[in-house]
Amino acid sequence: MALNLTINSSNPPLGALLTAEHVKGSVNVSVEEGKDNKLCVSQSVQFSDLNSITRYLARLAPSLGLYGSNMLEQTEVDHWLEFSAQRVCGQSGLAAALGELDKALELRTFLVGHSLTLADICVWAALKGSSEWQSMQTQAGAFSHVARWFAFLGSQVPFTAVGHKYTNSKAPSRNSNSE
């Protein structure tokens, strides 16, 4: 099964690219640059919403555990997908969202369970694209748990690969890229 992911090259969807990078060993997915984000599954089925794209890719490779390993974890992943779209990319103050995220990460290496999931990928990608977070990172001691988690993920292989390739053209975060 061959899938094709087209990305908006002026504002690359980091979360979808990271997910594609993670599943590429088990799923045959090619990436193309274009104007809009979409994942073509077949001639009649395609996804254009970022969370739908990452969910579908993660479900195709269940052995990687990107969608958690039980029902509770799946629900937690869903919680964080929504959080990344609504709270991190949203207009309402980032500081409140970061406070919540910091609390959640006090006793956690990964957001859900004990390994990497879509929750980490999507929240990380949303923060990476946030200019507000970039400027906050320079203040020492602010949201230290988020900072540790953010740096840890950023140092792992698929993250460095995607980060180097796509972040230079990244525009400052906007609420939405669909007009």
Added chain:
Amino acid sequence: MMALRELTQGDKKVPVLHSNNGPALVGLVTIAAHLAQEAKRPELLGGSAEHKALVQQWLEYRLTKVDGCHKDDIKTILKDLNSYLEDKVYLAGNQFTLADTLMYYGIHHIIVDLAIQEKEKHMNVTRWFDHVQHYTGVRHHLPPVVVLRNRVYTSGHH
């Protein structure tokens, strides 16, 4: 073929590894590092020169500070580790190494006896410990230590 024995040195017992090829190896960390090489897992000893030195530093910390520590030293060890681990996932930075395994085994008896308030107070140690005890193949027969789930669900959203 390898055989692990114990040697009494003074009032301490020291492990000794005998193998068919090569001299006998003495000491916990020496043997552990040798076994990591034998298992073809050299990355457990660190990648870069700096990373290797960090791994050695924590292996030495385990031997000199943690092993046979007195009750009064436990507070200091927990405090040190807690501030060190604030911005780190693993002892030697962002990769899992032998230092994490041996420190986990070394302080397990301390963490098992901690009250819930103590675990909260040393949050960074608790987080690291919980992560390592769930790391594939590390815990074996040791009893799991209960760590609170995160507290994200206790506060209402909006």
